[in-house]
Amino acid sequence: MTIRKLAVKLNINPNLAEDKASALFLTQELRLAESELLKIAGAFGVSTVEELDKKIAAGKISEEKALEDFYRFDYLVERKKELEKLLQTGGKKIKPNLWESIKNSAALPKWNLVTS
Secondary structure (H helix, E strand, O other): OOHHHHHHHOOOOHHHHHHHHHHHHHHHHHHHHHHHHHHHHHHHOOOOHHHHHHHHHOOOOOHHHHHHHHHHHHHHHHHHHHHHHHHHHOOOOOOHHHHHHHHHHOOOOOOOOOOO
16 A cells, blocks of 8 residues: 555545655665664774775785675665765655654664765
């Protein structure tokens, strides 16, 4: 069942329901990307893809062992940026106060992973 149909059945504004659903979906995807980034970063003792690249180049980490994680880390950094951008712009024009309300009600922490 679509969000719009659920909203109608529950007598909720369909646009508001879709906005909330979009924000929650994007937030969940962001948290998944962040958790994977933290897992890879922790495994190699780095906080950026550049640090991982330097450790590989210096021979501190085996290229064979880290290559797949290197590409995954790089992909996840870009995915995190895109998800943050969508949440900032609202994906479907989510109102800033709606996003703040959702974030606060879900008690979501803000992770500070370096993504540049």
